[in-house]
Amino acid sequence: MRHILSILLENEAGALSRVVGLFSARAYNIDSLTVSTTEDPTLSRMTIVTHGSDEVIEQITKQLNKLIEVVKVIDLNESDHIEREMMLIKVRATGKDREEMKRMADIFRGRIIDVTEKTYTIELTGTSDKLNAFIEAIDRSVILETVRTGASGIGRGERILKI
Amino acid sequence: MQISGAEIVVRSLQEEGVEFVFGYPGGAVLEIYDAIFRQQEFKHVLVRHEQAAVHAADAYSRSSDKVGVALVTSGPGATNAVTGIATAYMDSIPMVVISGQVPTPAIGLDAFQEVDMVGITRPCVKHNFLVKDINELAATIKKAFYIAKTGRPGPVVVDVPKDVTQAKAEFHYPESVSIRSYVPVTRGHPGQIKKAVNLLAEAKRPYIYVGGGAVQGDAAAEVTELVKMLGVPCTNTLMGLGAYPGQDQQFLGMLGMHGTYEANMAMQYCDVLIAVGARFDDRVISIPSHFLSQPKKIVHIDVDPSSIAKRVKVDVPIVGDVKHVLRDMIDLFKQTGLKTNEQHLNNWWKQIEEWRSYNSLLYTPSTELIKPQYVVQKLYEITGGDAIITSDVGQHQMWAAQYYPFKRPKQWLNSGGLGTMGFGLPAAIGAQLANPDAQVACITGEGSIQMNIQELSTAKQYHTPVKVIALNNRYLGMVRQWQEFFYGTRYSESYMDALPDFVKIAEAYGHVGFKVENPADVEPVLRETFSPALKERLVFLDFRTDQSENVFPMIQNGKGLDQMDLPPHMRELQIAPFENNRDYGNMC
Ligand SMILES: Cc1cc2nc3c(=O)[nH]c(=O)nc-3n(C[C@H](O)[C@H](O)[C@H](O)COP(=O)(O)OP(=O)(O)OC[C@H]3O[C@@H](n4cnc5c(N)ncnc54)[C@H](O)[C@@H]3O)c2cc1C
Numbered sequence A: 001m002r003h004i005l006s007i008l009l010e011n012e013a014g015a016l017s018r019v020v021g022l023f024s025a026r027a028y029n030i031d032s033l034t035v036s037t038t039e040d041p042t043l044s045r046m047t048i049v050t051h052g053s054d055e056v057i058e059q060i061t062k063q064l065n066k067l068i069e070v071v072k073v074i075d076l077n078e079s080d081h082i083e084r085e086m087m088l089i090k091v092r093a094t095g096k097d098r099e100e101m102k103r104m105a106d107i108f109r110g111r112i113i114d115v116t117e118k119t120y121t122i123e124l125t126g127t128s129d130k131l132n133a134f135i136e137a138i139d140r141s142v143i144l145e146t147v148r149t150g151a152s153g154i155g156r157g158e159r160i161l162k163i
Numbered sequence B: 001m002q003i004s005g006a007e008i009v010v011r012s013l014q015e016e017g018v019e020f021v022f023g024y025p026g027g028a029v030l031e032i033y034d035a036i037f038r039q040q041e042f043k044h045v046l047v048r049h050e051q052a053a054v055h056a057a058d059a060y061s062r063s064s065d066k067v068g069v070a071l072v073t074s075g076p077g078a079t080n081a082v083t084g085i086a087t088a089y090m091d092s093i094p095m096v097v098i099s100g101q102v103p104t105p106a107i108g109l110d111a112f113q114e115v116d117m118v119g120i121t122r123p124c125v126k127h128n129f130l131v132k133d134i135n136e137l138a139a140t141i142k143k144a145f146y147i148a149k150t151g152r153p154g155p156v157v158v159d160v161p162k163d164v165t166q167a168k169a170e171f172h173y174p175e176s177v178s179i180r181s182y183v184p185v186t187r188g189h190p191g192q193i194k195k196a197v198n199l200l201a202e203a204k205r206p207y208i209y210v211g212g213g214a215v216q217g218d219a220a221a222e223v224t225e226l227v228k229m230l231g232v233p234c235t236n237t238l239m240g241l242g243a244y245p246g247q248d249q250q251f252l253g254m255l256g257m258h259g260t261y262e263a264n265m266a267m268q269y270c271d272v273l274i275a276v277g278a279r280f281d282d283r284v285i286s287i288p289s290h291f292l293s294q295p296k297k298i299v300h301i302d303v304d305p306s307s308i309a310k311r312v313k314v315d316v317p318i319v320g321d322v323k324h325v326l327r328d329m330i331d332l333f334k335q336t337g338l339k340t341n342e343q344h345l346n347n348w349w350k351q352i353e354e355w356r357s358y359n360s361l362l363y364t365p366s367t368e369l370i371k372p373q374y375v376v377q378k379l380y381e382i383t384g385g386d387a388i389i390t391s392d393v394g395q396h397q398m399w400a401a402q403y404y405p406f407k408r409p410k411q412w413l414n415s416g417g418l419g420t421m422g423f424g425l426p427a428a429i430g431a432q433l434a435n436p437d438a439q440v441a442c443i444t445g446e447g448s449i450q451m452n453i454q455e456l457s458t459a460k461q462y463h464t465p466v467k468v469i470a471l472n473n474r475y476l477g478m479v480r481q482w483q484e485f486f487y488g489t490r491y492s493e494s495y496m497d498a499l500p501d502f503v504k505i506a507e508a509y510g511h512v513g514f515k516v517e518n519p520a521d522v523e524p525v526l527r528e529t530f531s532p533a534l535k536e537r538l539v540f541l542d543f544r545t546d547q548s549e550n551v552f553p554m555i556q557n558g559k560g561l562d563q564m565d566l567p568p569h570m571r572e573l574q575i576a577p578f579e580n581n582r583d584y585g586n587m588c
């Protein structure tokens, strides 16, 4: 099953490579990974999307917790959470496709953030599924380039990941 | 006053009460070696290969309650150390390794003798540091020792660039450490402890399975007290040997791939299992599904949550330090007056005694060929069972584990998890330095000893009179055994041709050597070796042993604990399969 893990770790050189090294050394999957510093500059927050059986996910969380620089790990799947990913997608937009592309971007609540005579660059935010759906919905042959951030996640309501 | 980074390293080691540093110099650590030259508080032991420095430091830890320290230069010095670091990591041994690094401005430029030590060792250390700022040097060393010895112990590498050793700063050694992201648990959860006690009290066939965690966690006294108090059977893993006295009636011997018949059968057929600092290794329980096919309730005590439910789902996980958890269990038994059920226990012991009566460690004695088992048994007798034994890896290691019933923890030092040939001799040197009054013997093979034989020189220089007991079967015996069983006796590259004359080698290094070919000479030569006349000498005994001897019992890959390959004398026996609720009548 797909799980979203939220990790709070020391903002230190090498901490990221320990996490990534752990996944490859123990043959765990990383579907996506995002990381950045938090409002507290000594801490980074990472979101990892992974998949595996319950036993594997349990081991992943335990092994992550064991890393000296990891402060806290939560599996967001354990309760209500919000997930967002951003995609920048550059598409060919000429002739009648140009109008159609604008319409599709509107339907998905995307924003056109760069325009040339022949192309649009669209910014789209949502769950990973929604971004996939957009790619499915448009004509593949017009896609020139996509770049995605990978999912970030946060617990709903009062649920807070802090030290 | 400002002092150099090199001096800070030395002063920090002094603050930690370090007695010995095992190391080898080179460009990146010259500054540190100069600071060592100018101090008297600890001794430096110059090994002949960095791998040996790390094994010696590791065994220094294993055989004492201190943290071993190794010091190596950058590049090849650092890579040579890696096998030693991985060895300590797999067996959860506390250790601090300081490695030199090229100057910080040169890092990443493929500088001379540059290697990414932090990167290379990342998967085989508990933690590692690259110190780029001299102002963090002392605090980092303090953290390294703290991390190495707390929680689940392990090796920690501190990589120090040369310019950091040359820079100057004030020296303040922190009094204490606290790392917000690292808070090891010590006490077990009281609710879980209660569950464990209740399970034991209700058990029909209880069993205590004790591993290296009890040795490292200084919990042998608690293990023994609990096992004695409850009257239950106990087994040790290869790493746990010595945590429970090997000669005691309640001890069933080692379990696992080369465990005794009774220890393995009891593991399969117990109904309540208490795992104490043991990690359900594949060499112990083989395939989890077969092990669990016989229903049992499992309590698992381990300081590392990731050891729990890694290979086997357990009913009562207890995260905590073994010593504390066992103490709490003992107290709870005393407070509540709960006891194990005598009638159930009697029945269980009858079954176990039946298993034990087959004597699975019996071997065929010989007057012509030296049996390796016989050498170990005689060694046990002659050393009064008191020697610290190190070993290498192979058949000789298993015979040492089977035929030298260890009395106390930290008496048996071997590489279990990584299985590193070449561990034995440097380990013996480290153990001798940590225990100057103890008898130290290294049980080895002619293959393994040659992986670090250069350390005979170190032993000479530092007067460590260890006794090398080579069970020389002219084969990479453990490999040959597998080839005999599983590869149609095609002995591919397992014959040790062109062996050196070990007696001459020993003598060339300034030691004493004896070659022993006749079984009748085994005892007298061992007596002489351990006599006062040779007390101060390293003696190398080259025992020419039976080449065809195999280690039994043996669990083949893919087989279960109750599906052992048995020694010849047990193969013809009609052994009744285990039966739940069998009536044992008045037998035994
Ligand atoms: C040729 C060969 C053959 C082998 N055959 C066998 C065999 O027949 N039988 C056998 O048993 N092994 C055998 N081994 C060894 C095997 O590979 C493993 O190394 C060994 O079984 C592991 O022992 P352990 O379970 O005690 O764990 P260890 O590796 O000793 O781990 C200790 C556990 O205790 C925990 N721990 C540490 N400190 C504490 C503390 N203070 N409190 C609580 N928990 C703590 C750790 O987290 C860890 O989970 C063999 C090895 C070789 C090379």
Ligand SMILES: Cc1ncc(C[n+]2csc(CCOP(=O)(O)OP(=O)(O)O)c2C)c(N)n1
Pocket (backbone or CB within 6 Å): B392, B393, B394, B395, B396, B397, B419, B420, B421, B422, B444, B445, B446, B447, B448, B449, B471, B473, B475, B476, B477, B478, B479
């Ligand atoms: C460094 C290393 N290389 C290879 C092995 C694989 N191996 C395990 S046991 C063994 C044979 C050891 O031979 P020897 O030291 O003569 O001991 P014996 O089995 O004959 O007692 C080998 C090659 C290992 N464990 N370690």
Ligand SMILES: [Mg+2]
Pocket (backbone or CB within 6 Å): B394, B445, B446, B447, B471, B472, B473, B474, B475, B476, B477
């Ligand atoms: Mg051999």
